[in-house]
Amino acid sequence: MTTRVAAIDCGTNSIRLLVADLPDADAGPRAPLADVSRRMEIVRLGQGVDRTGRLSDEAIERTRVALASYAEEIGKLGVERVRMCATSASRDASNAADFRGMVQQTLGVAPEVVTGDEEARLSFTGAVRGLPADAREPYLVVDIGGGSTEFVVGTRSGGVQAAISMDIGCVRMTERHLHGDPPSQAEITAAQADIADAVDRALAAVPGREAATLVGLAGSVTTVVAIAQDLQEYDPERIHHARVPYDQVADVTADLLAKTREQRLAIPVMHPGRADVIGAGALVLRVIMERAGMDAVVASEHDILDGIAWSLL
Incomplete structure (x- = not known):
């Protein structure tokens, strides 16, 4: 038995989608996931954040367009569970609430603005497995x-x-x-x-x-x-x-x-x-x-x- 999931990583420079079939929990720690789809778009969400402290309207719109395409694919592929994590740019921005509202409306799932520690642990799990x-x-x-x-x-x-x-x-x-x-x-x-x-x-x-x-x-x-x-x-x-x-x-x-x-x-x-x-x-x-x-x-x-x-x- 497998579970079809969708993972979205929205970083400062790119937004990426992975649709994958996860093995049964009893399959063991070395059992791989099976890729169904991997996609990446450069949206530069964090453009100017270091200088202004805000996400620009243009950057949010670029991200919305990419996310809408991902949401369409997720629907077509019969995904059972979806998780979206947003990283550094969303932590730093004073208008992060605008970004979260856009994601909820476009994807139907709230983004998780993960801490740096959680981001690090997710990266380690993905790499080391x-x-x-x-x-x-x-x-x-x-x-x-x-x-x-x-x-x-x-x-x-x-x-x-x-x-x-x-x-x-x-x-x-x-x-x-x-x-x-x-x-x-x-x-x-x-x-x-x-x-x-x-x-x-x-x-x-x-x-x-x-x-x-x-x-x-x-x-x-x-x-x-x-x-x-x-x-x-x-x-x-x-x-x-x-x-x-x-x-x-x-x-x-x-x-x-x-x-x-x-x-x-x-x-x-x-x-x-x-x-x-x-x-x-x-x-x-x-x-x-x-x-x-x-x-x-x-x-x-x-x-x-x-x-x-x-x-x-």
Whole structure:
């Protein structure tokens, strides 16, 4: 027996849908979920939030259009349970009630504006459940989003040991520091210092330097890994669980930060909605690896979206 569920993750940069069939609760901890549909739209819900403290009317409308399409698909696929989690932008905005009202009207389900800790735990569950058996524990799972980055340390059997969320997402860092096209060295240096300060505080709160394996989640990480692999098209199967050494991450980061937006758009695996913020996302990943002393990152296509789905079991 399976249960068909829909998970929606509404972040600062993108909104994603997973419709999946969950195995019976007695199937065991290694039983996978079965994808029915995965979708992603770049809606930039958090555009300008770091500066204004508000969600713009245009950003809310972009999100509504994407959500209406998701609601239609959910209805057609016979979903039994739906959960939508909204993350950093919704926590920060003074007009978050407008956003919640829109979601309730469009989807028929209220969004859960999860705390940073809950966001981190969902990400860890989604990432760790499918890791290869030879991935050494404990894990440091980092989920680099648009507005924030979650740091979670734990093991497969013991679950989460410690978690923290820091405001160093790719959209936030781009809007705060990387204004040039390409950004100047002074802008990059300022962003790097800001990120390093946040990462050091995170690693003081969670024992990330004691972890044996770094697992990286979300679009910034998977895009960097796709570029490092020189893929000519985005291939989730090749990216999922790929291991990329620090030197390659550093090279890709430097190259992205040296390119103009138009040059980044020409990269075969680049999503058009990510081209203006990928430099900051790559920089966050590189600094985490440096400060945590990690010689490689394992990418995962399974993340908070899968964790939301599993929470409906």
